[in-house]
Amino acid sequence: MNPAPASAALALGDDALLLSHRLGEWAGHAPVLEEELALANIALDLLGQARVLLSLVGDEDELAYLREERAFRNLQLVEQPRGDFAHTIARQLYFSSYQRLLYEELAQGDTAIAELASKAVKEVDYHRDHAEHWTLRLGDGTAESHQRMQQALDALWRYTGEAFEPIEGLTVNWATLRARWTDRITTVLRQATLTVPSGPQSGSWAAGGGRQGVQTEPFGRMLAEMQHLHRSHPGATW
Amino acid sequence: MTTMAPDAGTQDDVAYEAQFNAAVTAEERIEPRDWMPDAYRASLVRQIAQHAHSEIIGMQPEANWITRAPSLRRKAILMAKVQDEAGHGLYLYSAAETLGTSRDELLDRLHSGRQKYSSIFNYPTLTWADVGAIGWLVDGAAITNQVPLCRCSYGPYARAMVRICKEESFHQRQGYELLLALSQGTEAQHAMAQDAVNRWWWPSLMMFGPPDDESAHSAQSMAWRIKRHSNDELRQRFVDICVPQADSLGLTLPDPDLTWDEERGHYAFGPIDWDEFREVLRGNGPCNEQRINQRRTAHEEGAWVREAATAYATKQAERSRHGYRAPHDPQQGDTQEEDIA
Amino acid sequence: MSTADWPLWEVFVRSRRGLSHTHAGSLHAPDATMALRNARDLYTRRSEGISVWVVPSAEITASSPDEKDSYFEPAADKPYRHPTFYEIPEGVRHL
Numbered sequence: 283m284n285p286a287p288a289s290a291a292l293a294l295g296d297d298a299l300l301l302s303h304r305l306g307e308w309a310g311h312a313p314v315l316e317e318e319l320a321l322a323n324i325a326l327d328l329l330g331q332a333r334v335l336l337s338l339v340g341d342e343d344e345l346a347y348l349r350e351e352r353a354f355r356n357l358q359l360v361e362q363p364r365g366d367f368a369h370t371i372a373r374q375l376y377f378s379s380y381q382r383l384l385y386e387e388l389a390q391g392d393t394a395i396a397e398l399a400s401k402a403v404k405e406v407d408y409h410r411d412h413a414e415h416w417t418l419r420l421g422d423g424t425a426e427s428h429q430r431m432q433q434a435l436d437a438l439w440r441y442t443g444e445a446f447e448p449i450e451g452l453t454v455n456w457a458t459l460r461a462r463w464t465d466r467i468t469t470v471l472r473q474a475t476l477t478v479p480s481g482p483q484s485g486s487w488a489a490g491g492g493r494q495g496v497q498t499e500p501f502g503r504m505l506a507e508m509q510h511l512h513r514s515h516p517g518a519t520w
Numbered sequence: 521m522t523t524m525a526p527d528a529g530t531q532d533d534v535a536y537e538a539q540f541n542a543a544v545t546a547e548e549r550i551e552p553r554d555w556m557p558d559a560y561r562a563s564l565v566r567q568i569a570q571h572a573h574s575e576i577i578g579m580q581p582e583a584n585w586i587t588r589a590p591s592l593r594r595k596a597i598l599m600a601k602v603q604d605e606a607g608h609g610l611y612l613y614s615a616a617e618t619l620g621t622s623r624d625e626l627l628d629r630l631h632s633g634r635q636k637y638s639s640i641f642n643y644p645t646l647t648w649a650d651v652g653a654i655g656w657l658v659d660g661a662a663i664t665n666q667v668p669l670c671r672c673s674y675g676p677y678a679r680a681m682v683r684i685c686k687e688e689s690f691h692q693r694q695g696y697e698l699l700l701a702l703s704q705g706t707e708a709q710h711a712m713a714q715d716a717v718n719r720w721w722w723p724s725l726m727m728f729g730p731p732d733d734e735s736a737h738s739a740q741s742m743a744w745r746i747k748r749h750s751n752d753e754l755r756q757r758f759v760d761i762c763v764p765q766a767d768s769l770g771l772t773l774p775d776p777d778l779t780w781d782e783e784r785g786h787y788a789f790g791p792i793d794w795d796e797f798r799e800v801l802r803g804n805g806p807c808n809e810q811r812i813n814q815r816r817t818a819h820e821e822g823a824w825v826r827e828a829a830t831a832y833a834t835k836q837a838e839r840s841r842h843g844y845r846a847p848h849d850p851q852q853g854d855t856q857e858e859d860i861a
Numbered sequence: 862m863s864t865a866d867w868p869l870w871e872v873f874v875r876s877r878r879g880l881s882h883t884h885a886g887s888l889h890a891p892d893a894t895m896a897l898r899n900a901r902d903l904y905t906r907r908s909e910g911i912s913v914w915v916v917p918s919a920e921i922t923a924s925s926p927d928e929k930d931s932y933f934e935p936a937a938d939k940p941y942r943h944p945t946f947y948e949i950p951e952g953v954r955h956l
Contacts, residue, residue, distance in 0.1 A: 299592075303587060306586045306587060306599055307586075307587060309579060309583035309586055309603075310580050310583040310602070310814065310818065311814070311817075311818045311821075312606075312818065312822065313818070313821065313822025313823075313825035313826060314822055314825070314826055314889070315576070315609060315610050315613075316610070316888055316895075316899040317822075317825075318579075318603065318606035319603060319606055319607060319610070319899070320898070320899070322599055322600070322603035323603070323902050325599055326599055326600060326603070329595060329599070332592070333592050333593075333596075336592075342592050343591050343592060346592055347591075366821070367822070367825045411898070412898065415894060415895065415898070418832065419832040419891070419895075420825070420828050422832050423828025423830075423831045423832045424824065424828050424831045426824050427824055427825070427827070427828030427831075430824070507587050507588060508587060508588065510588060511588050511589075511590045511648055512591070515708060515709065518590075518705050518706050518708075518709055519701060519705060520590045520591040520593075520594055520698075520701055520702075520705075551926070553926045554926045603906070607906070610886075610888060610903055611886055614886045614887040614888065617869060622866070622869075624866050679886075680886070687907070826866075826891075829867070829891035829892070829895065830866075830867065830891050832891065832892075833891040833892040
């Protein structure tokens with residue numbers, strides 16, 4: 283097996299780590315008890331993926347707890363505040379559809395990432411199923427749920443573009459990936475009586491995005507919360 | 521016999537009650553559709569609901585630390601544990617529903633303060649060590665209480681408890697392991713662990729309920745085989761278990777009167793502050809309001825989601841009656857994989 | 862509020878191949894699709910199952926405890942249905 287490209291493991295690991303963190307914020311706040319279970323299952327899958335991926339690069343805890351904001355390589359999408367349930371479902375739809383297609387392709391390779399991807403693709407398949415079924419229910423449910431879901435889709439749309447920028451070390455046909463992702467999203471949204479957002483899929487700021495370590499403002503606060511305890515006790519084991 | 525409703529008349533009631541009592545005494549399980557005294561039913565609903573509510577409210581103090589867990593391993597454990605508590609709440613609401621009271625009704629009683637949950641969850645989790653103390657002491661006390669419930673006379677409750685007890689043992693062990701790591705860690709970590717144990721010890725002892733001579737429901741529950749041991753018995757058992765465990769942890773329990781009583785073969789312990797217990801029960805604990813507000817808010821903010829799913833289900837049922845599936849069916853020719861409805 | 866109350870479903874789980882589905886408990890879900898997923902999330906998080914059934918609780922018809930005697934007692938006095946009823950000389954094998 284070939285060694286995994288560190289930059290790629292970091293990018294994918296950070297995606298999983300931070301999305302898991304945001305999903306973890308739902309504990310005790312979900313709209314119905316059954317959904318507490320579902321969201322926690324997804325969060326645990328993602329955390330498991332993150333730990334494998336980060337361990338390919340170094341010590342998982344050092345990487346999670348001791349890096350500064352600019353050293354993270356996750357998509358800006360995953361760090362956005364959890365918002366209402368519609369925002370969470372919209373993000374899950376965008377991200378799991380992306381991750382599902384990407385991991386399916388990565389699973390074909392012969393690196394340690396491929397090994398992780400072939401296992402994770404089954405988990406992600408379930409995440410996407412969960413997101414799609416909720417998208418149908420929120421989109422085609424009540425007037426209020428439809429409006430909330432559309433708003434959430436629109437609000438997060440601008441963070442979807444950077445997912446298709448090439449990640450160093452991965453051999454992926456990004457244009458095809460993007461086309462398949464767009465198809466899938468279009469089909470689901472249409473079925474859910476929702477409209478595919480028409481705005482730009484990325485910001486026009488030249489400094490770049492999450493994959494270059496340029497994050498959005500909520501990120502620092504999230505990191506402060508996540509890292510505070512670990513950093514308060516340098517060298518301690520837990 | 522078959523046409524007669526179980527509650528048809530007094531004379532039948534007497535016969536049914538005799539049958540019921542005989543079954544309970546013979547250690548047979550009572551099942552949902554069996555005749556049971558109204559008071560037995562009411563008592564079970566009250567106890568199972570309170571137990572379910574405790575699981576659900578009990579998620580909060582620990583969920584408070586999920587986003588701050590100091591290692592990824594601990595974070596995964598804590599998330600899985602809090603998730604289990606939601607699951608346990610669900611098993612228990614399920615059991616309560618077999619007695620004819622819906623979950624919505626029970627949640628309503630919780631939200632409006634008509635039903636209680638375990639007072640222990642009205643204490644705050646101030647540091648990371650509190651997560652360990654909850655696992656070791658609070659879950660430990662809960663297990664001591666719950667293991668006998670696996671043999672409770674009401675079948676669905678007993679079955680739920682079997683499942684819960686199996687899963688709970690991981691909860692207690694992770695708490696103990698967490699505290700051990702802190703106790704053997706840096707000076708600051710050790711102090712954090714000791715402080716948490718100091719704060720959680722007495723409230724944990726209160727979890728077994730008031731002393732036997734003041735316990736309102738105990739005698740009847742014992743006769744009905746819902747309860748198997750008295751509050752004081754279980755409390756003593758718990759203390760006896762904890763003392764050597766604290767020793768192994770390298771931590772002390774905050775009770776100067778804690779001594780081995782050779783004669784009784786048990787540890788003697790100091791007086792419990794029952795005034796504090798009653799105050800917290802009355803709603804004056806540090807977190808009563810916060811806990812119930814969060815629960816209520818989550819439920820209210822989730823209303824639109826639950827309504828949406830119901831509306832969708834109604835529409836789908838309507839559509840299948842009319843022979844079509846969705847208003848914007850994906851185009852013909854889509855692969856199976858792309859078709860999600 | 863009441864329009865948002867999801868119906869109750871009974872969950873049956875097959876723990877491994879070769880065994881039948883066994884009743885695991887119940888849950889609430891708006892429809893069968895979600896009920897199946899909720900059942901997976903709730904009742905199989907520790908690898909307890911490889912297959913799940915969900916049935917609307919309202920769709921179950923059950924025998925009544927009041928009919929217990931007329932239903933089940935008549936079977937009790939027919940011991941000849943059981944192999945232990947028959948005496949076979951010692952030493953006879955494969956029977």
